Amino acid sequence: MEQRTALVTDFDGTVSADDFFTMIARRYLQPKDLEPWNLYMQGRLSHFEALNAVFAEIRIPEAELIAFVKTIPLDETFAETAAYCAKKHIPVYICSAGCDYYINILLGGLIKRCGINLITNSGCYSPQTGLVMTAPRESLFYDAKVGVSKAGVVAHLQSQGFAVVFCGDGPPDVRPARIAQTVFAKKYLLDKCREENIITRPFHSFGDVLAYLKEV
Ligand SMILES: [Mg+2]
Numbered sequence: 001m002e003q004r005t006a007l008v009t010d011f012d013g014t015v016s017a018d019d020f021f022t023m024i025a026r027r028y029l030q031p032k033d034l035e036p037w038n039l040y041m042q043g044r045l046s047h048f049e050a051l052n053a054v055f056a057e058i059r060i061p062e063a064e065l066i067a068f069v070k071t072i073p074l075d076e077t078f079a080e081t082a083a084y085c086a087k088k089h090i091p092v093y094i095c096s097a098g099c100d101y102y103i104n105i106l107l108g109g110l111i112k113r114c115g116i117n118l119i120t121n122s123g124c125y126s127p128q129t130g131l132v133m134t135a136p137r138e139s140l141f142y143d144a145k146v147g148v149s150k151a152g153v154v155a156h157l158q159s160q161g162f163a164v165v166f167c168g169d170g171p172p173d174v175r176p177a178r179i180a181q182t183v184f185a186k187k188y189l190l191d192k193c194r195e196e197n198i199i200t201r202p203f204h205s206f207g208d209v210l211a212y213l214k215e216v
Contacts, residue, residue, distance in 0.1 A: 004163070006091045006164050007081075007090055008150065008167070009092070009093070010170065011095075011096040011098060012170070014075075014169045014186065015206075016072050016075070017072070017073040017074065020072060021055075021098070023071075025054070030057075033057040034054060046146070047145055048135060048144070051133065055133065056129065058125075058130045060127060065125060069106060070105065075205050078206045083113075084213065086114040088213075091162070094118050095119045096118075096120040097148065097170075098120060098121070099120055100122050100123055119139070121136065135147040149175075150166075151176045151178075154166060154179055164179075166183050166184070167185075169190075170188050177193055183200045184201050184209055184212075185198075185203060190203075
């Protein structure tokens with residue numbers, strides 16, 4: 001029997017053109033607000049702790065935050081890819097070390113329409129607390145350092161007999177890229193894959209992923 005394919009993708013910088021973190025920091029945060037991120041880079045805070053500490057510094061009216069999130073550009077070929085997968089019964093998982101708050105503002109409609117599985121932290125915003133993420137502790141894919149284990153999602157799908165196509169760009173994407181059958185990598189992840197001799201495919205947009213899915 002032919003092996004079934006599943007698509008697992010990162011969100012920030014992969015489905016979206018730029019990270020929510022980077023864009024919000026550039027527009028609304030001060031260098032001192034980013035100190036937790038420096039501590040993460042030095043290995044002194046976890047990814048989850050650092051992101052939560054930085055997001056807690058956002059203190060703008062919620063309507064302004066929502067309007068700002070809507071300015072984050074998306075890969076225009078992702079919607080077409082998701083629609084193709086829905087039609088072909090290829091499961092799609094968006095796995096993010098960020099949170100559902102901004103992913104749902106940007107992609108909530110498509111996620112519902114195409115039956116995409118969103119595996120991420122839950123985010124709650126108020127101008128009094130900032131954006132507060134809660135990790136899915138009850139989830140099969142809970143990971144204390146990042147909130148969710150993308151490698152856990154990939155391994156779970158593989159244990160069910162799927163060949164996994166993984167797309168990503170950042171540090172939390174290295175572990176899933178090591179085990180996925182096919183890897184589409186950008187930026188930091190692409191450099192890491194080259195360093196570790198992980199075979200990757202050219203990845204300029206989801207159009208490349210869609211072309212590949214139509215071949216297999
Ligand atoms: Mg990313």
